[in-house]
Amino acid sequence: MILQGKKLLITGVLTPQSIAFHVAQLAQAQGAQVLLTSFGRPMSLTQRSAKKLSPAPEVLELDVTNPAHFPALAAAVKERFGQLDGVLHAIAFAPEAALGGRFLTTPWEAVQQAFHVSTFSLKELASALAPLMTAGGSVVTLDFDNSTNAWPLYDWMGVCKAALEATVRYLARDLGPKNIRVNALAAGPIATIAAKGIPGFKYLEDKWGKQAPLGWGAKDEASVQAVAKTACMMLSDWMPKTTGELIRVDGGYHAVGAEPVPADQLAALQAAAAAEKPAG
Numbered sequence: 001m002i003l004q005g006k007k008l009l010i011t012g013v014l015t016p017q018s019i020a021f022h023v024a025q026l027a028q029a030q031g032a033q034v035l036l037t038s039f040g041r042p043m044s045l046t047q048r049s050a051k052k053l054s055p056a057p058e059v060l061e062l063d064v065t066n067p068a069h070f071p072a073l074a075a076a077v078k079e080r081f082g083q084l085d086g087v088l089h090a091i092a093f094a095p096e097a098a099l100g101g102r103f104l105t106t107p108w109e110a111v112q113q114a115f116h117v118s119t120f121s122l123k124e125l126a127s128a129l130a131p132l133m134t135a136g137g138s139v140v141t142l143d144f145d146n147s148t149n150a151w152p153l154y155d156w157m158g159v160c161k162a163a164l165e166a167t168v169r170y171l172a173r174d175l176g177p178k179n180i181r182v183n184a185l186a187a188g189p190i191a192t193i194a195a196k197g198i199p200g201f202k203y204l205e206d207k208w209g210k211q212a213p214l215g216w217g218a219k220d221e222a223s224v225q226a227v228a229k230t231a232c233m234m235l236s237d238w239m240p241k242t243t244g245e246l247i248r249v250d251g252g253y254h255a256v257g258a259e260p261v262p263a264d265q266l267a268a269l270q271a272a273a274a275a276e277k278p279a280g
């Protein structure tokens with residue numbers, strides 16, 4: 001069991017479909033003790049989801065836009081666990097105006113909110129909890145690959161995720177001397193509440209399944225479990241010299257430039273190319 005005895009704080013469990021729920025479930029199966037966080041109205045949903053985990057973890061309060069919540073969270077984690085080995089940051093939100101093809105007209109207020117919740121929160125969480133990682137530790141954030149591409153519809157959330165990747169590198173720089181690793185896991189599309197908030201998510205989901213060499217399904221247990229397994233490995237001691245890194249769990253989608261040519265069209269395309277070749 002790769003997380004035997006590890007004490008982990010897992011944010012971002014909303015429903016049993018949440019990526020963080022799958023990570024929490026697998027982490028427990030791998031021997032970890034887990035605390036969750038939630039806030040405000042989603043709290044009751046998180047508590048209901050927590051009851052589906054075994055044992056049901058306690059849910060601590062954390063609204064990442066409330067600066068007072070971070071020291072209170074650190075104190076609560078210290079009281080429960082004494083020390084901490086790892087944290088999963090699985091938090092993102094962007095208002096409607098920041099998504100869905102409105103990039104050129106999005107107002108600053110919407111961008112600010114998206115950045116605060118989805119990007120700056122990683123720094124806040126890592127710096128609040130680092131003092132509890134007295135034996136070193138691992139901070140893992142969930143990303144959607146954005147450092148090199150502009151995606152349809154993802155808009156300012158894409159910019160926030162690109163900045164999240166930069167934040168990972170700066171945190172890795174500053175927390176490395178304390179033996180705290182900071183890495184991002186870039187997942188392919190998974191059907192969750194946050195994903196439903198992205199207009200046109202279905203379009204991305206369909207494309208992904210066709211292009212990823214290893215295959216991908218936003219509702220496939222194999223894809224969700226691949227993300228959970230990799231997150232657990234990143235939280236474990238099995239990647240001791242990896243930090244500031246972006247690890248993709250996307251079925252290999254990023255590695256190929258376009259969907260494959262369907263096998264039944266390949267022979268016709270080869271014949272057409274041969275026919276167009278100049279004679280001799």
Ligand SMILES: NC(=O)c1ccc[n+]([C@@H]2O[C@H](COP(=O)([O-])OP(=O)(O)OC[C@H]3O[C@@H](n4cnc5c(N)ncnc54)[C@H](O)[C@@H]3O)[C@@H](O)[C@H]2O)c1
Pocket residue numbers: 011012013014015017018019020038039042062063064065089090091092093117142143144186187188189190191192193194195
């Ligand atoms: N679903 C996907 O396709 C996908 C792909 C790659 C990365 N991700 C990332 O995974 C992470 C988890 O998302 P998910 O897809 O599991 O969806 P989800 O809706 O289950 O989780 C999003 C979480 O963010 C939390 N949150 C929002 N505002 C918050 C605030 N102010 N304070 C504290 N928590 C807040 C919500 O309560 C929720 O638990 C996000 O960072 C998301 O961008 C998702």
